[in-house]
Each structure stands twice: as structure tokens, then as C-alpha cells.
Amino acid sequence: MRTGRFTIARVMKYIVLLLTIAFVAALMMYTSGSSRPFEEVEKAVSSSLDKSNLTLQDGSAFKREFGLSEADYAGVMYYASEFNISAEEVLVVLVKDESQIQEVTEAIEKQAEARKNDFDGYAPEEVKLLEDAKQSVRGRYIFFAAAPKAEEYLEAFSNSL
Amino acid sequence: MLFSSITFLFLFLPVVMAVYYMVPGRAKNIVLLIASLFFYAWGEPVYVVLMILSILFNYFCGRDIQENAEDSRKAKLSLVFAVTVNVLILGFFKYYGFILDTVNSILPTDIPYRELPLPVGISFYTFQAISYLVDIYRKKAQPQKNILYFALYISMFPQLIAGPIVRYEDIEAQLKNRKISIRRLGQGAVFFIIGLAKKVIIANTAGSVFDQIAGVPASSLSMLTAWLGAFSYAFQIYFDFSGYSDMALGLGKMFGFEFKKNFDYPYISESITEFWRRWHISLSTWFREYVYIPLGGNRCSVSRNIFNLMVVWTLTGMWHGAAWNFIAWGVYYGVILVMEKYMWGASLDRLPGAVRHIYTIILVLIGWVFFFSPSLGYALRYLVSMVGGGAGIIDSKGTFLLFTHWLLYLLAVLGSSALGLRLVNAVPRMIRNEKAKAAAAVIIYMGIFVISVAFLVTDTFNPFLYFRF
Numbered sequence: 127m128r129t130g131r132f133t134i135a136r137v138m139k140y141i142v143l144l145l146t147i148a149f150v151a152a153l154m155m156y157t158s159g160s161s162r163p164f165e166e167v168e169k170a171v172s173s174s175l176d177k178s179n180l181t182l183q184d185g186s187a188f189k190r191e192f193g194l195s196e197a198d199y200a201g202v203m204y205y206a207s208e209f210n211i212s213a214e215e216v217l218v219v220l221v222k223d224e225s226q227i228q229e230v231t232e233a234i235e236k237q238a239e240a241r242k243n244d245f246d247g248y249a250p251e252e253v254k255l256l257e258d259a260k261q262s263v264r265g266r267y268i269f270f271a272a273a274p275k276a277e278e279y280l281e282a283f284s285n286s287l
Numbered sequence: 288m289l290f291s292s293i294t295f296l297f298l299f300l301p302v303v304m305a306v307y308y309m310v311p312g313r314a315k316n317i318v319l320l321i322a323s324l325f326f327y328a329w330g331e332p333v334y335v336v337l338m339i340l341s342i343l344f345n346y347f348c349g350r351d352i353q354e355n356a357e358d359s360r361k362a363k364l365s366l367v368f369a370v371t372v373n374v375l376i377l378g379f380f381k382y383y384g385f386i387l388d389t390v391n392s393i394l395p396t397d398i399p400y401r402e403l404p405l406p407v408g409i410s411f412y413t414f415q416a417i418s419y420l421v422d423i424y425r426k427k428a429q430p431q432k433n434i435l436y437f438a439l440y441i442s443m444f445p446q447l448i449a450g451p452i453v454r455y456e457d458i459e460a461q462l463k464n465r466k467i468s469i470r471r472l473g474q475g476a477v478f479f480i481i482g483l484a485k486k487v488i489i490a491n492t493a494g495s496v497f498d499q500i501a502g503v504p505a506s507s508l509s510m511l512t513a514w515l516g517a518f519s520y521a522f523q524i525y526f527d528f529s530g531y532s533d534m535a536l537g538l539g540k541m542f543g544f545e546f547k548k549n550f551d552y553p554y555i556s557e558s559i560t561e562f563w564r565r566w567h568i569s570l571s572t573w574f575r576e577y578v579y580i581p582l583g584g585n586r587c588s589v590s591r592n593i594f595n596l597m598v599v600w601t602l603t604g605m606w607h608g609a610a611w612n613f614i615a616w617g618v619y620y621g622v623i624l625v626m627e628k629y630m631w632g633a634s635l636d637r638l639p640g641a642v643r644h645i646y647t648i649i650l651v652l653i654g655w656v657f658f659f660s661p662s663l664g665y666a667l668r669y670l671v672s673m674v675g676g677g678a679g680i681i682d683s684k685g686t687f688l689l690f691t692h693w694l695l696y697l698l699a700v701l702g703s704s705a706l707g708l709r710l711v712n713a714v715p716r717m718i719r720n721e722k723a724k725a726a727a728a729v730i731i732y733m734g735i736f737v738i739s740v741a742f743l744v745t746d747t748f749n750p751f752l753y754f755r756f
Contacts, residue, residue, distance in 0.1 A: 132590070133350075133351065134347075135347045135348075135350035135351040135354060138347040139344055139347040139348050139351055139369070142340055142343045142344040142347060143344060143372060145340055146340045146341075146344060146376065148378075149336060149337060149340060150337075150379070153333065153403055154401045154403065157333060157403070158401035158403050159400055159401065159403070159404075160399060160400070160401055160402060161384070161387070161388075161399050161400050161401075161402055162399045181449035189704075196350050224404060261308070265401075265402035265403070265404065266402065273516050274602075287401065
């Protein structure tokens with residue numbers, strides 16, 4: 127198995143090490159969370175939003191829509207349309223610890239499903255918005271957007287971390 | 288996926304067992320490997336890639352060390368490289384956030400960083416990989432030629448996420464040949480059920496009591512409540528971790544493997560030295576074999592020995608987590624062990640057993656305060672409350688918790704010694720007829736299993752403490 131000074135094992139260990147470094151770098155770029163304060167992320171995402179159909183909501187709206195209490199989390203930013211006939215909304219949550227991630231993502235999925243059922247049959251474009259909604263979990267940050275510019279908002283969120 | 292989850296108990300395990308017992312000998316390792324990767328990917332779909340890369344890296348490093356065996360300098364360089372990479376990967380995931388947080392708190396900087404969750408089990412499987420590499424270097428083991436067998440050693444699901452840390456030389460032969468029998472399957476099931484009961488009946492209940500106490504500011508605790516909190520945490524962590532280890536040992540037996548025991552009734556110890564011979568044995572053994580002895584162990588001067596002990600115990604603290612309280616906890620034990628060895632160990636031996644036991648329990652409880660505290664300041668405030676400097680001696684919360692959970696504490700005390708298991712097995716032992724004895728044992732253990740499942744179904748509180756390590 128030896129080929130001069132370089133054996134297959136030696137070459138392979140360096141190759142695997144390089145792959146590991148590349149993998150960790152990819153994790154950092156695409157899945158990592160951030161230690162940035164919530165206010166900074168909130169500001170960056172908020173400034174990217176088209177607010178013609180989005181209004182900042184308070185804790186009671188967050189509770190009403192998702193069944194979650196704002197006080198349980200390190201930060202909540204919730205924008206939604208003032209009009210009941212619009213499904214447009216953007217949510218950013220910073221959980222206090224990772225064990226809260228599942229309850230938030232489940233609440234988001236449940237709310238999106240319920241709204242899809244509400245709009246089904248009379249507002250197909252709103253159902254489409256919800257079907258094409260963007261969701262991302264990055265560390266302790268959770269992002270959700272159902273909006274025509276959801277892709278842009280997601281990018282703003284990712285860049286803010 | 289947790290062992291103490293309905294999905295594992297009634298779906299994953301029965302399916303894997305059925306397939307494992309149906310396939311012929313050589314295919315069993317492949318079945319177990321696929322099951323292990325699936326088990327890991329269930330909760331960590333991204334990090335399974337990291338584990339596979341770690342398997343490949345250590346497999347090739349092991350072969351490289353062997354290929355350089357004739358040239359000791361090259362073999363050593365190869366080992367140092369491999370161990371360094373393993374430690375760097377572990378250190379990166381575990382400590383880089385902690386290091387940056389520390390820098391930000393000391394210096395007038397605010398360096399933001401990307402947070403990555405800690406891959407579950409990385410501390411355990413990295414230590415196993417290092418044991419493999421060092422055992423090859425020391426010529427205690429041969430490098431595994433079959434990469435699937437090596438992958439199974441690193442990823443085997445019974446001990447993947449919370450140990451015990453299985454040293455390669457202990458399992459090398461079993462990867463090739465192991466006995467599978469109905470008798471061993473039954474023994475494994477008994478171990479598993481005992482572990483499950485320890486986890487879901489005692490640890491989870493103790494944990495819910497501890498959480499109620501931990502929710503109160505440390506300086507507002509009465510002395511009684513503070514001690515109850517410390518005892519509750521001590522029981523939670525012991526029954527949680529030793530329960531998980533029992534389940535791992537039981538699962539190992541069911542698949543034909545023999546893992547060494549990880550706990551040996553640590554709370555009956557009469558010194559801290561003895562406590563650490565009985566608590567998380569696989570970790571202590573690992574540090575002794577791969578850190579303490581290479582540093583010189585005790586075959587050196589007193590000052591060097593003290594240095595070696597402090598290094599090992601600081602590292603033990605760090606292994607448990609990236610926080611100052613874990614480091615303080617490790618240093619705390621290092622200091623006590625040094626003291627027992629060089630200062631008061633001989634005097635301690637002359638004291639009555641009961642006094643030695645009380646001494647050990649008090650020191651262990653103080654240790655747990657450092658361990659569970661979110662900060663050193665909290666730990667100190669909690670300790671002040673334990674000596675009556677908080678909200679007085681007794682309060683209504685403490686008495687309420689004591690009177691509503693006395694049965695839990697009784698069960699926990701019994702279960703912390705061999706007496707608990709003797710009581711469980713008392714009825715079968717009294718029966719002389721072998722068939723009736725076996726039937727009684729089956730009824731008792733099935734009963735314990737059903738009660739455990741009932742706890743699982745009705746109780747939403749099912750954390751697992753050693754996941755985060």
C-alpha cells in the first residue's frame with residue numbers, strides 16, 4: 127500500500143481533514159446562529175421590510191397568533207398586516223435556550239397551517255404566500271416570513287447575524 | 288432520540304432488534320452501524336456528517352500510526368497530529384464561544400461571533416477516537432482494517448451520546464466476535480428497565496423539584512430549601528446519568544457487547560477519592576490512562592504529582608462544559624483529592640464510617656452547587672443560603688416540598704445503594720422453583736417497565752443532563 131513517502135492512509139487523513147474544515151466553514155456560513163444582540167438583528171431586518179402592508183405588532187398579537195408569551199423569549203419582533211384578508215407577516219424570535227426552538231417552530235407551523243385553511247378557497251394568492259413562506263433557524267434565532275419579498279427578508283436576516 | 292422516549296422504546300428499538308437478530312453474523316455489525324447513524328441523524332441531521340468525517344479521519348490516522356510504527360519519532364508525530372486535530376475540533380465546538388465571551392468581558396471589546404450548537408456526543412466519541420489512536424501507538428491494539436467495524440466502534444448508538452466511554456482495547460475483540468444469547472438478551476433487558484426507571488421515575492421527579500427551587504433567587508432560599516435543592520440535584524444527576532449508563536449497558540448486552548460499568552453506587556463512598564472511583568468510571572479511567580499516567584502519574588515528586596492531579600481535574604471540569612463554574616468544580620475536586628492524598632487522608636481513615644460518609648456527602652453536594660450554578664456568583668450565594676445566610680432556616684416552600692416528595696427522597700436514598708436492587712429482587716430470590724423465580728422476575732420487571740412508561744406518557748418533563756456534555 128506504500129507509494130514512496132506517501133501512503134494512502136497519510137494522504138487520506140489530510141484530505142479528510144480538509145473536508146472537515148470545509149464542512150465546519152459551511153456550517154458557520156449557512157447554519158450558525160449569532161451572538162449579536164437582538165436589537166441589532168431586529169433593526170437590520172426591520173429596515174429591510176416593505177412596510178406598506180406590514181405593521182409592528184405587540185406581545186398580545188404574538189400570543190394571539192402563535193399562542194406563545196413574549197416574556198418567555200430573549201426577543202420577539204412580529205410584523206403582520208393590519209388587514210385580515212392578507213397573510214403577510216414577518217417574525218423573528220430569539221429564544222433563551224435551544225430547548226425552546228421546537229416549541230416556536232411548531233407554533234409557527236401550526237399557525238401557518240391554520241391560516242392556510244382560513245384562506246383556502248377564496249384567497250389563493252394568500253395561500254401561495256404561506257406555501258412559499260421562508261423559515262430559518264440559525265442558532266437561537268428563528269425567522270419566518272410569509273411575504274412577496276420573503277426571500278429578500280431572509281437574506282437581510284442572514285446578513286444581520 | 289432519547290432512550291427514554293416512546294419513539295425509541297416502541298419503534299426504533301423493536302425494529303432494530305428484530306432485524307439484528309434475523310440477519311446472519313457478519314451483517315449484524317452493518318445493521319447496528321446503519322441503526323446508529325440513523326439514531327444520531329434523528330436529532331442531528333447535519334452533525335452526522337461531522338461524525339462520519341471524524342470516523343474517516345481517525346481510521347486513516349490509526350493506519351498511519353501503524354505504518355510508522357517502526358520509526359518511533361514518526362509514529363509519535365503522527366499520533367500528536369491526530370490527537371491535536373481531534374482536540375481542536377472538540378475545542379472549537381465546545382469552547383470558542385466561551386473564549387470570545389471571556390475576551391469580551393475582560394477587554395473593552397464586543398466581538399460578535401457565529402454560534403454553533405454543540406454536536407451531541409462529540410465529547411464522548413472524540414475521547415473514544417483518541418483512545419483508539421493512543422492504544423495503537425502503544426501497541427495495545429491493532430488498527431481496525433474494516434472501516435465499517437471502526438465506524439461502529441465510534442458511532443454505536445447505545446453509548447454514542449452519553450457514554451460510557453469505551454476504550455478501544457476493551458472492545459476490539461467484540462467487534463469481530465461476540466456472543467448473542469437469549470440469556471444475555473434477558474440480562475440486557477433487566478439492565479435497560481432498571482436504567483429507564485431510574486431516569487423517568489426518580490431523576491425526572493427530582494429534576495422537577497430542583498427546577499422549582501432553582502427558579503427562586505439563590506439569596507431568597509431558606510437553609511432547608513437550599514439543602515433540598517442540592518439533594519434533589521444530586522439525585523437527579525445521579526439517577527439521570529447512571530440510569531442512562533445502565534440503559535447503555537443493557538442495550539450493549541442485548542446486542543452481544545459487554546461494556547464496563549460506569550457507576551458503582553458513588554453516594555455510599557466514604558471519601559472523595561472513593562467517590563471518584565465510583566462516579567463516571569469510564570471518564571476517570573480515560574483521564575488516568577491518557578492524561579495522568581503520561582504526565583508522570585504518581586511516580587514522581589510530590590509537587591509534580593500535585594501538578595499532575597490539578598491538570599487532570601481542571602481538564603475534567605473543562606470537559607463537562609465551557610463555563611467557569613465547571614472549571615471551578617474540577618479545580619475544587621482536584622484540591623480535595625490532593626488534600627486527601629497528602630493532608631488528611633490518613634486521619635479520615637481513622638474516623639467512624641458514618642462520619643466519613645457525611646463528610647463525603649457534604650463535599651459532593653457543595654460540588655454540585657458549583658456544577659449546577661449558572662455563574663460563580665450564584666454558586667456562592669447558594670452556598671451562603673445553605674448555611675442559613677439566605678432567607679432563614681426553614682420556610683413554607685421547603686417544608687411543602689419535603690412533605691410532598693418524601694417518598695421520592697426515600698426511593699432515591701434506597702436506590703443510591705445496593706439495597707434498592709436487593710429489595711426489587713427480594714421476592715424472586717425467596718422462590719426456590721427456578722421457573723416460578725423467573726416468572727416472578729418477569730412480572731416485577733414488566734411492572735417497573737409499565738410504570739416507567741406511564742411516567743413517560745404523563746410527564747412532559749424529560750430532560751437529559753449529560754446531553755450537553
